Amino acid sequence: MKKIVLIAFIALSALYSRAQSLTTDTLKLEEVVVSAPRLINYTTGAKVQRITDLTQEKNRANSVADMLQQATLASIKSYGVDGLTSVSLRGAGSNHTAVVWNGFSLQSPMNGGVDMSQWPAGFIEDVQVQYGGAGALYGSGAIGGVVHLNNTLQINPDFSTSVTHQLGSFHSYSTLASFKMGTESTGHALKIYHKSAENNFEFINTQRINSPRERTSNAAVKKIGILQSNAIALGKSKLETHLWYEFNDKEIPPNMFKATNEAQQEDEHFRGVVSFSSPWQQHNFHARAGIFLEKTDYYNPETTDGEPGSLSQAQSVRTEVENDFRVAEHITLNTGLHYAYLWSNASTYPIGTNQNRASIYSSLKLFSKNNQWASTLTLRQEFVDDHFTPFIPSLGLRYSPIKQVSFQANLARNYRLPTFNELYWGNWGNPDLQPEDGYSSDLGIKWIEALGNNTLELGSTVFHSRIQDWIIWVPAQGKWSPDNVQKVWSRGVEVDAKWTYHTGQWRTTVNARYGFTRSTNEGEHSAKQGKQLMYVPQHETKTSATVRYKKHSFTYFHSYIGKRYITEDHSGLPIEAYHTGSVQLSTTLEWQPVNIRLAAHINNLWNASYQVMAFYPMPLRNYQFTIEFSFK
Amino acid sequence: MKTKRTHLQWAFALLFIAAIFTACDDDDNNIRGTFDKGVLISNEGSFGTGNGSISYYSYEGDSIANNIFQEVNGRQLGDVVQDIETHDDKVYIVVNASNKVEIANRFTLTQKATLEGLKGPRYAEVAGNGQLYVSQWGENGQIRVFHKETYENADTLNVGNGPEELLAYQNYVYVANGGGYGYDNTLTVINTNQNEVVDTIEVGDCPKSLVMDANDKLWVLCHGYITYNNDFSINIQTPSQLVQINPENNQVLQTIDISQTMHPGKLAISRDGNTLYYGGGYGVQGIYAMNINETSAPGEPFINVAAYGFGTEPDKDVLYVGVAPSFSESGKLIRYDYAGNKLGEYTAGVGPNGIGKTPERPF
Numbered sequence: 001m002k003k004i005v006l007i008a009f010i011a012l013s014a015l016y017s018r019a020q021s022l023t024t025d026t027l028k029l030e031e032v033v034v035s036a037p038r039l040i041n042y043t044t045g046a047k048v049q050r051i052t053d054l055t056q057e058k059n060r061a062n063s064v065a066d067m068l069q070q071a072t073l074a075s076i077k078s079y080g081v082d083g084l085t086s087v088s089l090r091g092a093g094s095n096h097t098a099v100v101w102n103g104f105s106l107q108s109p110m111n112g113g114v115d116m117s118q119w120p121a122g123f124i125e126d127v128q129v130q131y132g133g134a135g136a137l138y139g140s141g142a143i144g145g146v147v148h149l150n151n152t153l154q155i156n157p158d159f160s161t162s163v164t165h166q167l168g169s170f171h172s173y174s175t176l177a178s179f180k181m182g183t184e185s186t187g188h189a190l191k192i193y194h195k196s197a198e199n200n201f202e203f204i205n206t207q208r209i210n211s212p213r214e215r216t217s218n219a220a221v222k223k224i225g226i227l228q229s230n231a232i233a234l235g236k237s238k239l240e241t242h243l244w245y246e247f248n249d250k251e252i253p254p255n256m257f258k259a260t261n262e263a264q265q266e267d268e269h270f271r272g273v274v275s276f277s278s279p280w281q282q283h284n285f286h287a288r289a290g291i292f293l294e295k296t297d298y299y300n301p302e303t304t305d306g307e308p309g310s311l312s313q314a315q316s317v318r319t320e321v322e323n324d325f326r327v328a329e330h331i332t333l334n335t336g337l338h339y340a341y342l343w344s345n346a347s348t349y350p351i352g353t354n355q356n357r358a359s360i361y362s363s364l365k366l367f368s369k370n371n372q373w374a375s376t377l378t379l380r381q382e383f384v385d386d387h388f389t390p391f392i393p394s395l396g397l398r399y400s401p402i403k404q405v406s407f408q409a410n411l412a413r414n415y416r417l418p419t420f421n422e423l424y425w426g427n428w429g430n431p432d433l434q435p436e437d438g439y440s441s442d443l444g445i446k447w448i449e450a451l452g453n454n455t456l457e458l459g460s461t462v463f464h465s466r467i468q469d470w471i472i473w474v475p476a477q478g479k480w481s482p483d484n485v486q487k488v489w490s491r492g493v494e495v496d497a498k499w500t501y502h503t504g505q506w507r508t509t510v511n512a513r514y515g516f517t518r519s520t521n522e523g524e525h526s527a528k529q530g531k532q533l534m535y536v537p538q539h540e541t542k543t544s545a546t547v548r549y550k551k552h553s554f555t556y557f558h559s560y561i562g563k564r565y566i567t568e569d570h571s572g573l574p575i576e577a578y579h580t581g582s583v584q585l586s587t588t589l590e591w592q593p594v595n596i597r598l599a600a601h602i603n604n605l606w607n608a609s610y611q612v613m614a615f616y617p618m619p620l621r622n623y624q625f626t627i628e629f630s631f632k
Numbered sequence: 633m634k635t636k637r638t639h640l641q642w643a644f645a646l647l648f649i650a651a652i653f654t655a656c657d658d659d660d661n662n663i664r665g666t667f668d669k670g671v672l673i674s675n676e677g678s679f680g681t682g683n684g685s686i687s688y689y690s691y692e693g694d695s696i697a698n699n700i701f702q703e704v705n706g707r708q709l710g711d712v713v714q715d716i717e718t719h720d721d722k723v724y725i726v727v728n729a730s731n732k733v734e735i736a737n738r739f740t741l742t743q744k745a746t747l748e749g750l751k752g753p754r755y756a757e758v759a760g761n762g763q764l765y766v767s768q769w770g771e772n773g774q775i776r777v778f779h780k781e782t783y784e785n786a787d788t789l790n791v792g793n794g795p796e797e798l799l800a801y802q803n804y805v806y807v808a809n810g811g812g813y814g815y816d817n818t819l820t821v822i823n824t825n826q827n828e829v830v831d832t833i834e835v836g837d838c839p840k841s842l843v844m845d846a847n848d849k850l851w852v853l854c855h856g857y858i859t860y861n862n863d864f865s866i867n868i869q870t871p872s873q874l875v876q877i878n879p880e881n882n883q884v885l886q887t888i889d890i891s892q893t894m895h896p897g898k899l900a901i902s903r904d905g906n907t908l909y910y911g912g913g914y915g916v917q918g919i920y921a922m923n924i925n926e927t928s929a930p931g932e933p934f935i936n937v938a939a940y941g942f943g944t945e946p947d948k949d950v951l952y953v954g955v956a957p958s959f960s961e962s963g964k965l966i967r968y969d970y971a972g973n974k975l976g977e978y979t980a981g982v983g984p985n986g987i988g989k990t991p992e993r994p995f
Contacts, residue, residue: 206706206707207682207707207710208707208746209705209707209710209743209745209746211707212805255680255711255730256682257682257708257709257710257711257727257730257732258710258711258729258730258731258732259731259732259748259749260749302751302770307813320849367843422833427865468772472958473958474958526957526961527961527962527979528961534960566681566683567678567681567683567960567961567982568958568960568961568964569901569961569962570697570961571699571961571979571981571982572683572685572702572981572982573699573702573708614681614682615682615708616684
């Protein structure tokens, strides 16, 4: 393996040095330096879905997770309202989906998960979902896909300020305030979010005698978030900082079997990123560094072990340098180094638990003059402490025979490094674990046709992914321990359609997405063999229709999630399939320079009694009212 | 004429068949429900997913039916089915992490009531007075007593730390104070006439499981006390023991050391009351058999199986062993005869941990 890496890099550097001589002055560099070169330039062949501004605007005070749930085929698992919320893509687990914020993965060193429940959509300007494996581009954990969250801030932005209040059922109040300003060479933004909710909603408790109507208890939350960003122009270079603090104090409600619960939890996160981008001749140089602190304080007075509290915390620092080089007119080369140091002083790990991760990655992109075709080859080699992880290549292709049609193909090897819990937890962790290793491929077609006032977009992707060495906890010598024993085969089809009709002041948009996913347990001769993984629906659809007239809009969302199993061998009852619908009405009143947007939401319009996670009730029909003042 | 006789023959034949069916109906009337001729098995389920369940092993079909509570009542039992107790026509299902006891008809599994508001309930036992005694870890260890018909909480008694199994004998209930997450080394004796604690017997460390033998002597399985370091490696451990007690005067007759490092959690007794079986629990490989007249513990297991739970039953010379390969898939029920021969293996629910027809004095 080492040999291959070496050969590849010799080849690449040869190309690199030869290409330098081809540099010509005729190439015009863009004024704005792209701070996420990999996402924008090197995801060739992958299906990347950008959440439109319109969707974001409607959801500003709601969570990023709600927005992904409505607008994408991402699977959002949430324990009730405001409970732990994770995202996964294409039938993989939640620690198989990377969530990348301003260039760095937010996966917890402890369990590989990311809790999205606290994030208001208004904190993130640019949300994109990359479906399918992207291990070579984004490293460990990018198996099912990547959710990209980017803060974009221009130099010298127009002064603006807005305050959004949202009032909802179950005593839910949230406020999002944002300010933006700048000077000729700077930009500054501040966002503050506060939410409190009782979440004492009614539901039908099908798990008690005679299915009584009950109210959830011990479900209140308080959340605070602050995100401060700066951008500074230094000649043609740009320096950005993003500092994000959040605090979440929540009660943990009982599931449907239990009458009461007294547990509560406080989560605290600090995330900070500094990034520097600088163009020089045919190069765009990027350096970024981040620090990530997480702390969870769980308290359960019902615990009978005499220790009702448990505190866990983990930290990481990550740095990256990356150079995007226009080798020739139709060749670019992006090469980077990533280093991360992760550590935890949680008492369940050995004292001084830490990990060093270093990777080197390189992407070579070739594209035709009129961009009719493009191809990207990416290679990554990661070292964890003194071990090599698998050598990770990927190849993406895009070809447009005619302007309206493009074909995409992607082939990637992917991996996931074991987490601290898997390696070190108690005396059950297994320090000899290998990374999970697999490959994925997908093939897609996209067709866009504009006919008069109509625009129609159709896309379909088939995908296939295998993971060997999937880590699960198994009994060995009378104790439970994680091991690389499971094999998982995921495959499926996604169909996306969008129709837009535009006339005068009217604009109608209809979106429909369908996902078929088979994600099965393979290679084990037991009752689990060939069975769909837990919590992965075989069918899901997400549809929405929006009608806009001037500044008024009406939207209907509908989602269908198919039946899901909650045991690996499908014993017992699955969670039933469910449909949910919601309506949003919005209008904006303009008295320049003040705008007032009013919105009303009706959630769970059809009053469905459903569960996302087994036996955690979700609310019946409920309402939200939003008023937003903005000043430009 | 010939055809006429044929008709008559048909008529007789039909009458005969009808008579058989009627006879069968009569037989059916003696069956008290679908789940009459067999044993009930409790399956713990995986914590947090509410899939604790009851299985039914039928003698007649030599087969198992899973999830029967849910099949009958259209709802699931909840998190961590710790114990089932059958008494007369009722089954009491202790659902530990859901803080409740579900009561259903033992033969039809039709739901009757839910006892809520318990705090970490563990085991249930019906005493001679018909009242239900439930051990719970909450409030520093208590026994909650429920009225047999109204299911009202008649009494609450403070006992030792982490009370586990209970055993009803004459006008008494013996409680094994297992220590919970801490330590205890006592049995509490409750007089069921007044519902009062009348005695506390010192035994080995962390007693968990109780049976009565053929000579009316009480046996206590003591798990041994284990403390862990921060990284969950074992700090100290004391031996597991069997303690024999004379219930006439609550005196300890003898204490037999089992092992310094193996800590079994379950004790059962053969149908004739002469052989003790112990084993089961975390990290314990095998079920051990010991005659009640022996004075030292056997060195080798009687059946080499990693039992998650096991039990005997009063109608047949059979050991029922639950095996849990993981907690996200079905476990297995294995039946053995008293010679240790495997009689059959069946797919059970998740984490099979006990059988609900094991009186502690099955003879």
